[in-house]
Amino acid sequence: MISRRLKNRSNLSPSIITVGSVFRGMWMLTLVISATFILCSPIAVLTAGTHGLAACGVSALVCLAAGLSALLVSTSLQGTSIAHYGIFLGMAFRMLLPLASVVILFFQRSLLDAGMIYYLVVFYLIMLATDVLFELHLLAPRKKQRESI
DSSP states (O other), X not given: OHHHHHHHHHTEEOOOOOHHHHHHHHHHHHHHHHHHHHHHHHHHHHHHHHHHXXXXXXXXXXXXXXXXXXXXXXXXXXTSTTHHHHXXXXXXXXXXXXXXXXXXXXXXXXXXXXXXXXXXXXXXXXXXXHHHHHHHHHHXXXXXXXXXX
8 A cells, every 4th residue: 555655656746847837827927917907997997987997907016016026936945945935935925015005005095095905805816816826736746757668
């Protein structure tokens, strides 16, 4: 039983993070945030006019910057002896940029009145789900291709 488990694990190779896969994740995050912005912008214009559109755009940019920086930090430290620091730093970037924007938001009343906090929550949850799905895809072990005899 144990030898069978070890034999099955020998067919798995650790996932190798390449520059292409990181750029693919960045591109995927950018596309998802852009699509969400396109879907939310008519609602923003109908509810608060141009201030609502500005609030929606600023929220999208803040969450995109947070997601991209978290993705870069966490993937750059994977595969090293300090990989857990990459996870913590990625989480910090993912959380602190939107939280800092909420603090700054209280000084900019027009964006607060336009409902930026609601758009920030929407974009944050979508950014979080996209980042987690991408990083789980990177961490999943790959099966080695069989060599033909």
